[in-house]
Amino acid sequence: MKKTAILILAASLIFSLCACGSSGSSTENNAKTTHGDKELYIGGIGPTTGAYANYGLSVQHGAEVAVKEINETGGIGGMTITFSMQDSQGDPEAAVSAYGKLLDWGMDVSIGTVLSGEMASVVNASANDDMFMITASASADACLEASKNAFRICFYDSYQGIAAADYVNQNLPGKAVSVFYQSDNDYSVGLYESFEARCKELGITFKTVQTFLKSDTDYTAQINALADSGAEIIFIPIYAEEASTFLTQAKNGTADAIFGENTYFFGADGLDGIMGKVSDPKDANNVLMLTPFAENSTDEKVKNFVSKYQAAYGSTPDQFAADGYDAIYVLKEVIEKAGYTASSQISGAKLSSTITTLSYKGVTGEMKWKENGNTDKGCTAIIYKDGAGSVFGE
Amino acid sequence: MTIFLRTLISGLNLGSIYALIALGYSMVYGIAKMLNFAHGDIIMIGAYTGIVAVMTMNFPPLIAILTSILVCSLLGMLIETLAYKPLRQAPSLSVLITAIGVSYLLQNLALLIFGSEQKAYPTLGAFPGFTVLGVKVDGMTVLTLTVTAVIMIGLTLFINLSRMGKAMRAVSEDRGAAELMGISVNRTILITFAIGSALAAVASTFYGMTYVYIKPTTGSMPGIKAFTAAVFGGIGSLPGAMLGGILLGLIEQFAKAYISTLWSDAIVFGVLVLVLIVRPSGLLGKKRAEKV
Numbered sequence: 112m113k114k115t116a117i118l119i120l121a122a123s124l125i126f127s128l129c130a131c132g133s134s135g136s137s138t139e140n141n142a143k144t145t146h147g148d149k150e151l152y153i154g155g156i157g158p159t160t161g162a163y164a165n166y167g168l169s170v171q172h173g174a175e176v177a178v179k180e181i182n183e184t185g186g187i188g189g190m191t192i193t194f195s196m197q198d199s200q201g202d203p204e205a206a207v208s209a210y211g212k213l214l215d216w217g218m219d220v221s222i223g224t225v226l227s228g229e230m231a232s233v234v235n236a237s238a239n240d241d242m243f244m245i246t247a248s249a250s251a252d253a254c255l256e257a258s259k260n261a262f263r264i265c266f267y268d269s270y271q272g273i274a275a276a277d278y279v280n281q282n283l284p285g286k287a288v289s290v291f292y293q294s295d296n297d298y299s300v301g302l303y304e305s306f307e308a309r310c311k312e313l314g315i316t317f318k319t320v321q322t323f324l325k326s327d328t329d330y331t332a333q334i335n336a337l338a339d340s341g342a343e344i345i346f347i348p349i350y351a352e353e354a355s356t357f358l359t360q361a362k363n364g365t366a367d368a369i370f371g372e373n374t375y376f377f378g379a380d381g382l383d384g385i386m387g388k389v390s391d392p393k394d395a396n397n398v399l400m401l402t403p404f405a406e407n408s409t410d411e412k413v414k415n416f417v418s419k420y421q422a423a424y425g426s427t428p429d430q431f432a433a434d435g436y437d438a439i440y441v442l443k444e445v446i447e448k449a450g451y452t453a454s455s456q457i458s459g460a461k462l463s464s465t466i467t468t469l470s471y472k473g474v475t476g477e478m479k480w481k482e483n484g485n486t487d488k489g490c491t492a493i494i495y496k497d498g499a500g501s502v503f504g505e
Numbered sequence: 506m507t508i509f510l511r512t513l514i515s516g517l518n519l520g521s522i523y524a525l526i527a528l529g530y531s532m533v534y535g536i537a538k539m540l541n542f543a544h545g546d547i548i549m550i551g552a553y554t555g556i557v558a559v560m561t562m563n564f565p566p567l568i569a570i571l572t573s574i575l576v577c578s579l580l581g582m583l584i585e586t587l588a589y590k591p592l593r594q595a596p597s598l599s600v601l602i603t604a605i606g607v608s609y610l611l612q613n614l615a616l617l618i619f620g621s622e623q624k625a626y627p628t629l630g631a632f633p634g635f636t637v638l639g640v641k642v643d644g645m646t647v648l649t650l651t652v653t654a655v656i657m658i659g660l661t662l663f664i665n666l667s668r669m670g671k672a673m674r675a676v677s678e679d680r681g682a683a684e685l686m687g688i689s690v691n692r693t694i695l696i697t698f699a700i701g702s703a704l705a706a707v708a709s710t711f712y713g714m715t716y717v718y719i720k721p722t723t724g725s726m727p728g729i730k731a732f733t734a735a736v737f738g739g740i741g742s743l744p745g746a747m748l749g750g751i752l753l754g755l756i757e758q759f760a761k762a763y764i765s766t767l768w769s770d771a772i773v774f775g776v777l778v779l780v781l782i783v784r785p786s787g788l789l790g791k792k793r794a795e796k797v
Contacts, residue, residue: 167653194756215602233638272619294767321766322766322767323766324767324770326770328716328726328727329519329716329758331518331519331758332512332515332758332761332766333761333766334760335508335511335512335515335762336762339508352623355623355718356716356717359717359718360716360717364643364715365514365515365518365643365645365646365715366515367507367511367514367515367640367641368511388623389716390625390718
């Protein structure tokens with residue numbers, strides 16, 4: 112009995128050593144022998160199956176549209192892109208092993224991972240790899256900290272709360288605000304806290320703050336309190352799935368108090384995909400979503416992206432798809448600015464120092480990067496009515 | 506006053522769903538003397554059956570509910586035969602662990618077949634509400650309460666008056682002696698599971714119509730709450746399960762409305778602890794003298 116236990120332990124030790132070796136040793140043998148100099152391998156990691164598949168697939172599809180466009184117009188610095196997206200199912204452990212797999216495959220640069228939890232562990236694993244990474248959508252404040260070569264396209268969470276408060280202050284001034292958030296979810300709590308801090312500075316007070324837990328199924332008590340508070344803006348920094356439950360109950364549930372005609376349900380990027388979640392599109396009426404990307408913007412770049420995306424995948428791109436598209440284009444910009452024409456020369460540190468001097472206007476707005484990887488950019492809000500979204504105020 | 510009345514009604518609504526689930530829990534425990542932790546997941550399967558019956562097969566509402574009841578009963582009997590029957594002589598801890606295993610098996614099965622995305626339960630009909638003292642009472646609340654009460658009374662009559670009910674009480678009282686009297690213990694427990702699972706299917710219909718969205722994990726939390734309700738009212742007692750469920754719903758909603766949404770679960774379970782200290786066998790549970 113004891114012997115088998117020791118054997119298993121030894122086997123697993125050897126196994127884990129091998130696993131470490133494959134990602135650790137890549138620092139030294141950075142000579143990418145798996146492909147030619149005129150080819151550029153870009154890797155991405157994210158959930159393309161499972162509960163968060165909608166986010167992963169959006170990023171993947173957005174990136175693929177960009178890759179196709181760039182390859183048709185001569186590639187990046189003369190190099191042809193090959194793009195590979197590895198499935199992580201949203202699991203940080205699986206994301207790290209997917210990262211190892213991509214290194215073995217010959218990845219030159221990366222668009223990182225889709226979710227924040229994955230990004231934190233992959234960034235940790237890649238800290239010594241000289242691998243340049245620009246994540247499309249990992250928004251948690253701390254997830255880029257472990258590496259100097261990690262950047263992002265999307266907002267970071269604390270900035271989103273501030274941007275949301277500024278948006279309310281500028282575009283919906285003087286309206287009464289209440290909050291409904293999930294008290295056992297990092298994203299929701301983080302967004303609420305930065306929103307609240309900024310609102311305090313702006314002199315906006317809340318009528319009521321209601322919370323719920325992941326395990327809750329009945330929001331009647333909270334809905335009654337929110338409706339009674341007389342708020343015209345309900346800030347809901349939550350994910351689309353919980354938001355759909357909340358909205359359906361708010362509009363057809365057992366709650367006695369009802370919201371006024373012009374009550375806005377105001378949320379951030381977590382609400383992306385809400386239309387695919389609600390059972391009746393009318394339930395999402397008056398949902399206002401803060402986003403750097405508006406699918407029906409009149410901007411030429413956006414129009415081109417939306418029409419190509421629709422032709423390829425038969426659906427309208429969401430914010431995550433737009434982030435994925437921009438991530439590939441930012442890679443192109445930064446590699447060309449650094450002057451690389453052969454993939455074996457690429458150094459992550461050089462790209463990182465280049466990107467901070469870059470300014471790029473993509474489909475998600477104008478971006479400049481700080482050394483910590485963050486980017487501040489403007490945002491608009493989309494309002495939903497009978498299943499269709501349009502830019503608020505236009 | 507409005508807040509009080511409104512909380513009372515939303516509490517009754519939530520409580521009637523808990524009560525409906527608790528009835529099945531309590532009945533199986535009372536007769537088979539085991540905690541069927543898979544009960545909540547049978548509700549989830551029942552809800553998915555309802556969705557498939559209406560959305561893909563285009564069954565009319567009543568047929569869809571009957572299909573769901575049939576599928577759940579068969580599933581309950583299958584689980585009893587395959588998982589619990591072989592463990593009849595095993596210690597109760599083994600049965601408990603098996604029940605948890607069955608629960609996870611059902612959840613993962615649903616994950617495999619239906620995926621992790623939530624599905625919307627179809628509307629099976631409109632139940633117009635009415636207004637009392639300026640507060641809206643949902644038609645569903647009244648219907649759920651009525652159905653729960655009817656089922657509770659029906660089941661109590663069945664257990665107390667019918668031949669099968671007599672056999673069930675005998676098995677519950679003393680399994681060995683019942684067997685000696687010529688009662689087939691296995692058959693009695695099998696039928697208990699069939700009825701318990703049919704109740705789960707009824708509960709799934711009401712859960713689906715009230716809360717709309719169904720996921721593979723849908724059954725677990727209401728299952729735990731309903732189990733709590735059954736213990737609260739005195740596990741094994743059917744009127745107790747109904748009383749416990751309704752009280753649990755009321756306490757939860759009042760705690761949310763008057764104290765804190767964050768603390769509502771802690772308050773619910775705190776009250777449960779207090780009740781169990783004063784009445785260890787629950788509100789309506791039978792006191793059982795330990796024979797030495």
